[in-house]
Amino acid sequence: MDLNQKIIFADTVFAQEVDDEMVILDMESENYFGLDEVGTSIWQAMQEHGTLQDVFDALLEQYDVEPEILEKDLSDFVEKLLESGLVEVKAH
Template identity: 55%
Template sequence: MNLNQTITLSPEVISQEVSGETVLLDLQSENYFGLDEVGTRIWQLIQESGQLQTVYDTLLQEYDVTPAQLQQDLEKLLQAIQAAGLVSLEAASNETAAND
């Protein structure tokens, strides 16, 4: 997993938090996707920053988890929601440097 990626939410997805969990609805496919409390926190962080590194760093501070376990769990969730068409991952655009 490349932490230097940007996560973009699909414009076809709406989300609703219910009792600490989140239900996602893909309007295009009409499929529902449920997130538990940790998944909900990840979704919130994606909405706030869209930067995978920021999401990872915040979760590492908030949860008692090893970096390797967090990376594995985060990658698993991102693969699932990307496969469902709920998000897309793109290489960060900060690769270019200005040379004046």
């Protein structure tokens, strides 16, 4: 994963926080996705920050985690979002 990439959310995706968890609806596929607390934090960080590096840095400050583990978790999360068609990644 290239941390210099920027996340672009699909126009058909709507997200709403409910009881500390994020519920995501893809209007195109009509699929719902639920994120746990950590997934919600990653999603919110992706909305607030420009690049994956910025997301990574923000999460590293928020959580007591080894950088290598965080990078793998972030990469896996982005990969699942890409597979579901919820986001795109673009070179920054």
